[in-house]
Amino acid sequence: MKKSFASDNNSGVHPVIMEAIRQVNHGYVIGYGDDPFTETALAKCRKHFGPESETFFVFTGTAANVLGISAVTRPYHAVLCAESAHLHVHECGGVEKYAGCKVISVPSENGKIYVEQVEAHLAGRGDEHSIQLKVVAISQPTEYGAVYSIEEIKALSSYAHSHDLYLHMDGARLANAAVNLDKSLHQLTGDAGVDILSFGGTKNGMMCGEAVVFLNPWLAKDFKYIRKQGMQLGSKMRFIAAQFNAYLSGNLWYENARHANNMAQYLASRVKNLAGITIPHPVESNAIFPVLPGEAIPLIQKEFFFYIWNEMIHQVRWVTSFDIHKEDVDEFVRVIEKYI
Amino acid sequence: MKKSFASDNNSGVHPVIMEAIRQVNHGYVIGYGDDPFTETALAKCRKHFGPESETFFVFTGTAANVLGISAVTRPYHAVLCAESAHLHVHECGGVEKYAGCKVISVPSENGKIYVEQVEAHLAGRGDEHSIQLKVVAISQPTEYGAVYSIEEIKALSSYAHSHDLYLHMDGARLANAAVNLDKSLHQLTGDAGVDILSFGGTKNGMMCGEAVVFLNPWLAKDFKYIRKQGMQLGSKMRFIAAQFNAYLSGNLWYENARHANNMAQYLASRVKNLAGITIPHPVESNAIFPVLPGEAIPLIQKEFFFYIWNEMIHQVRWVTSFDIHKEDVDEFVRVIEKYI
Amino acid sequence: MKKSFASDNNSGVHPVIMEAIRQVNHGYVIGYGDDPFTETALAKCRKHFGPESETFFVFTGTAANVLGISAVTRPYHAVLCAESAHLHVHECGGVEKYAGCKVISVPSENGKIYVEQVEAHLAGRGDEHSIQLKVVAISQPTEYGAVYSIEEIKALSSYAHSHDLYLHMDGARLANAAVNLDKSLHQLTGDAGVDILSFGGTKNGMMCGEAVVFLNPWLAKDFKYIRKQGMQLGSKMRFIAAQFNAYLSGNLWYENARHANNMAQYLASRVKNLAGITIPHPVESNAIFPVLPGEAIPLIQKEFFFYIWNEMIHQVRWVTSFDIHKEDVDEFVRVIEKYI
Amino acid sequence: MKKSFASDNNSGVHPVIMEAIRQVNHGYVIGYGDDPFTETALAKCRKHFGPESETFFVFTGTAANVLGISAVTRPYHAVLCAESAHLHVHECGGVEKYAGCKVISVPSENGKIYVEQVEAHLAGRGDEHSIQLKVVAISQPTEYGAVYSIEEIKALSSYAHSHDLYLHMDGARLANAAVNLDKSLHQLTGDAGVDILSFGGTKNGMMCGEAVVFLNPWLAKDFKYIRKQGMQLGSKMRFIAAQFNAYLSGNLWYENARHANNMAQYLASRVKNLAGITIPHPVESNAIFPVLPGEAIPLIQKEFFFYIWNEMIHQVRWVTSFDIHKEDVDEFVRVIEKYI
Secondary structure, rough: OOOOOHHHHHHHOOOHHHHHHHHHHOOOOOOOOHHHHHHHHHHHHHHHOOOOOOOEEEOOHHHHHHHHHHHOOOOOOEEEEEEOHHEEEEOOOOOHHHHHOOOEEOOOOOOOHHHHHHHHOOOOOOOOOOOOOEEEEEOOOOOOOOOOOOOHHHHHHHHHOOOOOOEEEEOHHHHHHHHHHHOOOHHHOOOOOOOOOEEEEEEOOOOEEEEEOOOHHHHHHHHHHHHHHOOOOOOOOOOHHHHHHHOOOHHHHHHHHHHHHHHHHHHHHHHOOOOEEEEOOOOOOOOEEOOOOOOOOHHHHHHOEEEEEEEOOOOOEEOOOOOOOOOHHHHHHHHHHHOO | OOOOOOOOOOOOOOHHHHHHHOOOEEEEOOOOOHHHHHHHHHHHHHHHOOOEEEEEEOOOOHHHHHHHHHHHOOOOEEEEEEEEOHHHHHHOOOOHHHHHEEEEEEOOOOOOHHHHHHHHHOOOOOOOOOOOOOOOOOEOOOOOOOOHHHHHHHHHHHHHHHOOOOOEEEEHHHHHHHHOOOOOOHHHOOOOOOOOOEEOOOHOOOOEEEEEOOOOOHOOOOOOHHHOOOOOOOOOOOOHHHHHHHHHOHHHHHHHHHHHHHHHHHHHHHHHOOOOOEEEEEOOOOEEEEEEOOHHHHHHOOOOOOOOEHHHHOOEEEOOOOOHHHHHHHHHHHHHHHOO | OOOOOOOHOOOOHHHHHHHHHHHOOOOOOOOOOHHHHHHHHHHHHHHEEEEEEEEEOOOOHHHHHHHHHHHHHOEEEEEEEEEOOOOHHHHHHHHHHHOEEEEEEOOOOOOOHHHHHHHHHHOOOOOOOEEEEEEEEEOOOOOOOOOOHHHHHHHHHHHOOOOOOOEEEHHHHHHHHHHHHHHHHHHOOOOOOEEEEEEEOHHHOOOOOEEEEEEOOHHHHHHHHHHHOOOOOOOHHHHHHHHHHHHHHOHHHHHHHEEEEEEEHHHHHHHOOOOOOOOOOOOOOEEOEEEEOHHHHHHHHHOOOOEEEEEOOOOEEOOOOOOOOOOHHHHHHHHHHHHH | OOOOOOHHHHOOOOOOHHHHHHHHOOOOOOOOOOOOHHHHHHHHHHHHHHHOOOOEEEEHHHHHHHHHHOOOOOOOOEEEEEOHHHHHHHHOOHHHHHHHOOEEEOOOOOOOOOOHHHHHOOOOOOOOOOEEEEEEEEEOOOOOOOOOEEEHHHHHHHHOOOOOOOEEEEEOHHHHHHHHHHHOHHHHOOOOOOOOEEEEOOOOOOOOOOEEOOOOOHHOOOOHHHHHHOOOOOOOOOHHHHHHHEEEEEEEOHHHHHHHHHHHHHHHHOOOOOOOOOOOOOOOOOEOOOOOOOOOOHHHHHHHEEEEEHHOOEEEEEEEEOOOOOOHHHHHHHHHHHHH
């Protein structure tokens, strides 16, 4: 199929990762993660997220979010997030079903949330009629492609920790944020006070690689049971481990994300001056959210598939990936120019 | 690592399946299963399980069991299975957690259950104090490697259907049963009255391929939401679809299972006459459960890893796979002979 | 303790109901509702709610709401309600925990919701990533004391029914709405298209009497199991039944509510012209929500306990009951006048 | 209705308790337990269960069991109990649904369980595929009317505590056990190492009074949220508190149970020598489980209702209560004699 700008998960698997999968496919190893490939991959995770961190591989981003939150909550707890948060709008109520928790969503223009919004939901603390807030969940970058600064994360984490809350980060595209901020994975997470991280790989070149990373190891205490009971313990774990191994070795995670971010910048630079197009938000990761002339949208979609983000204001979402190249952008822009 | 007889999931991925994965790795396709590879794979499932059947791919066997059962139950329902059933003893309580149902286990020598055992648990029907039985769950082959005959399955399914019960089959190793009975997948399932099937591929040469197959399509009505909320909707679905495509084309599923079954027969034939070894159950699929001299077990385990099945009677489990060959068995038998 | 205006549940039990409880306390009857007193009470419920309706007694209003909603939902469903709805803000996340459903709250000035707000949340229908709306839940009267007209309810129910949704009504104070509209209980519920009702008695003179009423009997099919598993099946049911018997015989339910409504009107009439007090909403049931001078609130509270409703605008809630009398209001008004 | 021997919950409310309910029915008090009557009742609970204990009133015995267990478990935990345990067979799967835990039942002749049975279920400890045992749940007296000695309880609690397990006691009829052993409530519970207790009152003369008692107060830390979310926080709490107040003042709890136990002894003494009747178990509380001539059972049932306990051996259950008197027994025995 023609490249599209619908989602980075429409891309395939990066060749280096595919080769890594092929490489571990010889002979027998013990199942469920008790194998040398998984051991190596977990060591690499500790290198990136700190020697104290504990990582568990799962199959989907939804699983990473739902199970990570389940680890630190009881059903009378609530999770606060932006109204655009993936765990609120695109996981079919997974948190409510599995953790049993209420999800409290707060308004946000670009997907970021701030301390005052958390504060406002502590009103019912200690009152048995009210759900008890326990987790503040942010997406880095947000679903609008915005990137929290280290200071913004620290403001949230220190507020959280001084109020008996945990800070959860949905890092489905964490690599793209790291590139934008030019920071290491640890600076973005453990150093900034994140407690639990969903660390995504699938959108950045893996086949099916997501991880729950506990920056505070004691939060991970019983997580092996939660992962198994949560239907996310793979038997042939080496094939997920191999992906993380390749991803976290050398600079693959970084290079893939840098390329995708660059392509988003390039696409933005090509279209921002076209008549009728505005890009309301700064482009900080691998997605742009332009507002187009309404009648042009279906015409462009016929040649390049993408999703409408906000029907009412004719805002669409275009996402780049490791596998979008300059010529793909150029071709896309030609189509856009044709219709607007 | 040296081949082992611990589990078929300690094997790698069959080369044909690995190649199929590699082949679909070009360009862009829409995520979450709305792609031509998935379409083809689902068409193949309909060919094997009937034109009315509906199949959904998931990542793990636990997920297939738990979500398939969730589709047809409410929390005041119960699931009846053998005391050795995987969903009872090796899924960390997944059914209770996710479906909310009680799991009622009944004694079984070889993992099979019979109509009278179901009958005995209908006593509380209609009494609000009692959990209401709704699903009879069998494993084909059982966790002891025994294979239900078509007649045995039909006896259960017709009893079930005449008592407002569903028949669920855990077919993590269904291919091995099909080889043993020399029947098609449909003869073993839909024709025999099975309502919901967990159809496994991982243990028979796939990387991570399991499926929930609804033989009655109306049971599948809302399953897409259950799979998504159940954290099992993969974004790069083509890589699971590719596995099923290869698996169900030609005879790969059959050949892999036939080879594994043959190796189990060969292993059994080599050891059954050794002094001190007895094999209490007939060998009907790709596992044998011999009873060994207790002191020999740890010695053999040092050279070839496997699991003890029943500590008290010194019974162990040896499993073969598509990737166990005659020479592997011969080498294993040499080690066994050395220590007993 | 001195009468207060904090809540109608701070009142005791109406003497007629207490006497009814005493009257059934002789000898033995079968437990769990299989007794003549319960039979009579259920017959009275059918008289008020229609011959097709099915009623189940439970202990708390939270249970009535949570279990009633559980009866018609699966965990991938959502419940839409006003942001002030009791089931959203004052039940500690019971719906999310027990039904597993997401609760979607929409803004509302007086606690009412309208068809357009429901419409806006049908966007994700059929998309497996989105929670599926299934129940529209209204409170009659609302938590702000506003009463839906019959037409308003019918507008919601006909929209709901033409979109495969159920209409749930939290009628914790339904009697007060019936008095306001001068309609029968059935006109307010079944006739207006309500599918499931939480019918409250505790706030209107009972000791602990709430009921789940299914206006469509086939929705009640498995509810006896849901009530039992939901921990709400009382063994000495006759003592709840006796309360409903007395409540629904003669006009007790109506008279108690009429008296409470009248007292709210009287209180409103006494304070509405006091300098510094405004009553933003019309008084339609047994509560008023005046805005007071901020500094007066704690002074009045010292003599008469009540709750602050909206800290930011100095809005408070005053509730009357069957057991608030003219002299109680007069005394309260004297205290109010003293401090403002 | 004529007295029956079906269940102690077929009795009414003891006059002293009814009078206590009537006495608190004046004026206004704050709802949900923040009232002086509840304060007094809780103080009495501390007197009986120790100054450190924490008690929460709920409406049903099922709620006491399910919520008490929920307080100390996560869904990957299991609860072990006798196969006859009420929470296993007569609560419609409440523990599985609400706590998410697997219930492991072990065989028992008289409803008691022993340390070796617990030990056998620790095999999977630490293995993520296996559910993790966390609670040992006993009924005192058992559903067969047998009473654990203090030593038997201590054996279980010390094994439990040295293996990171909690001991839960279903004391729906605890008073009857206390009378049998001539021990205080605290000697039977906290002193013997019980961690969480369901303390029943309904079967011994209350209207609807059950309590969750935490003997270790830190286990109660978040229970107020669990009770509210669990739909068991009554608004007019004073009417439950009043029952406990009366029950635990003077000797009412003890006298009612003593009388019931005596009546069971009297009934046993009257029938044990009748031809065709055997009483396989010693009578230790307020129930007897005789084996009768099969054909006599329906004839006796026509005049006095009771339940068949074990259809296969013609074993029935006869339960006495505070409201069964010598003449009731005599009349019952006359009927029995008539038919056997």
